[in-house]
Amino acid sequence: MTSVPEITTYLDDLLGTAKVPDYAGAMNGLQLANSGVLTRVAACVDFSSRAVMRAVEEKADFLMVHHGMFWGGTKPITGAAYRRLRMLLDNDIAVYASHLPLDRHPIFGNNVLLCRELGLTPSGEFARYKDIAIGVSGESDVATADILAKARRFARVHGGDAISTFANEARRTRKWAICTGAGASAETLQEAAMSGIDTLIVGEGPHWTAVEANELDIAIIYAGHYATETLGVFAVAEHLSQRFSIDWIPIHAPTGL
Ligand SMILES: [Zn+2]
Numbered sequence: 001m002t003s004v005p006e007i008t009t010y011l012d013d014l015l016g017t018a019k020v021p022d023y024a025g026a027m028n029g030l031q032l033a034n035s036g037v038l039t040r041v042a043a044c045v046d047f048s049s050r051a052v053m054r055a056v057e058e059k060a061d062f063l064m065v066h067h068g069m070f071w072g073g074t075k076p077i078t079g080a081a082y083r084r085l086r087m088l089l090d091n092d093i094a095v096y097a098s099h100l101p102l103d104r105h106p107i108f109g110n111n112v113l114l115c116r117e118l119g120l121t122p123s124g125e126f127a128r129y130k131d132i133a134i135g136v137s138g139e140s141d142v143a144t145a146d147i148l149a150k151a152r153r154f155a156r157v158h159g160g161d162a163i164s165t166f167a168n169e170a171r172r173t174r175k176w177a178i179c180t181g182a183g184a185s186a187e188t189l190q191e192a193a194m195s196g197i198d199t200l201i202v203g204e205g206p207h208w209t210a211v212e213a214n215e216l217d218i219a220i221i222y223a224g225h226y227a228t229e230t231l232g233v234f235a236v237a238e239h240l241s242q243r244f245s246i247d248w249i250p251i252h253a254p255t256g257l
Helices: 004-015 049-057 079-090 110-117 144-157 186-194 207-216 230-244
Strands: 029-032 040-046 062-067 094-097 124-129 132-143 172-179 199-202 219-222 247-250
Touching: 004 029, 004 094, 004 230, 040 049, 040 230, 049 062, 049 079, 062 230, 110 132, 110 144, 110 172, 110 230, 124 172, 124 186, 132 144, 144 172, 144 199, 144 219, 172 186, 186 199, 186 207, 207 219, 230 247
Parallel strands: 040 062, 040 247, 062 094, 172 199, 199 219
Antiparallel strands: 029 094, 124 132, 132 172
């Protein structure tokens, strides 16, 4: 029988939690303790009232999320925040969050797992952030429309859709890069242009990134922030389930984005 402290130590080590820099508010690691008991893991992309209610219904005592409890910064614990915390404490549910450590993990990372969904093989890094790389890149010779079709099928399973900036069916992808979540930014576009990337696959990005991509002759496929980040958290929960012989359930809470 395992416990929350044991799983926490295991996850911190597996994901390199202490070594990976992150945005303020990500607060990777155990965010809320419980009495220590661990019988069932629930996994969800976003910490939310929906996620907490489902975890309670499913009698989970360890909620693993990608975007954690403090994502929106410091706020008073009132209203929905109070109700969520109260439900967690009343039901003895611990919360563990992993953002960039989970995005970039070589086995359970959102980025490598999205490659697999799209039939691409990573051979390099992408999306540098401080002293790490969050995303992956590689070479191929496939129709960009084929990647888009695969991204579309994948996104639709998770209640979203994939859209792209290109319209030319004959276009080929020879050098691609992936950065899940909010992966289209000034930094990633600049990095893509500098490294000769012709296709950038992300979760989402602001409108101007599509305009800029056209200027740079880069195609961007936006496959959904939620969909592209379901992979890691579910893969890690599945791994915990096998490693520690514990039950787990995925909590699907699509945002439509
Ligand atoms: Zn994200």
